[in-house]
Amino acid sequence: MSAHTFTTSVAWAGSTATGYDDYSREHELTMASASVLASSDAAFLGDARLPNPEQLLVAAASSCQMLSFLAVAARARLDIVDYRDEAVGEMPEGERPMWVTRIVLRPQITLGNPAPRAKVERLVEIAHRECFIAQSVRSEIVLEPVLVGVTD
Template sequence: MTTDNDSRSGRCPVSDHSFTTTLAWSGSTGVGYDDYSREHELTMASTATRASSDVAFRGDASLPNPEQLLVAAASSCQMLSFLAVAARARLDVVDYRDEAVGEMPESERPMWVTRIVLRPHITLGSPAPRAKVERLVEVAHRECFIAQSLRSEIVLEPTFVGLA
């Protein structure tokens, strides 16, 4: 990603942009749908209280930007949807982490976030068949409000710990 601006023209140089966020949750969906914690931590830049445009657009690199917030929303929604379907299916998820990346190529005009890659790392508290867990990831994707609201391609690349 190019971070320098062309100061002579006031325009951003031609480059592709990527926006990374991380997410972390721990608890247990084994306690049932009504009782597991939905609270989780999202990390974008160094803080989440103030925001700016991306540095490529003359913003502050230490603050989250709208594109990161979009990626974080997709990541958070996928996780919350997955925890819900896992709890309903009596699957005990004890840890969920994601390193999500949004891609915004400069070749697309007007520019837009064309692709969001979610890489959830899901840890189970008790063994479950891979096919069941993969199916629940897909169900969660279909039920994610954010994913259903975007035209961006959303790619899921999950990894699992604790499969049967």
């Protein structure tokens, strides 16, 4: 059985000789042909204007949930016309070592044609179980969907 592989590269140049407070946190992430300038979180002396690894983790969980849901909805012949998510990752400072303990996904899903709420909620859960990212991380991933165009 073959395995899927996903490659990325990271590049940083500078000097840490001046100590923790003074080196640049900016680095370049490359995935396929897309390149993103990133940094550490501002709390760790990074540039708040740039994405950080924790945001990228939350974005990956959100994107994967959406793609998984659209796939299961399409297989179930549901007409999804809009999907938006405002996801939040939580990383408590009291945890040592620190880690993203919880990711809350709040997708707002709009249907083009009415469907039973229970059916759509079941498909949201199936998508969660099928999401590769959700199955790959130890963080709790909580789903709080808002469904528009469902019937009760």
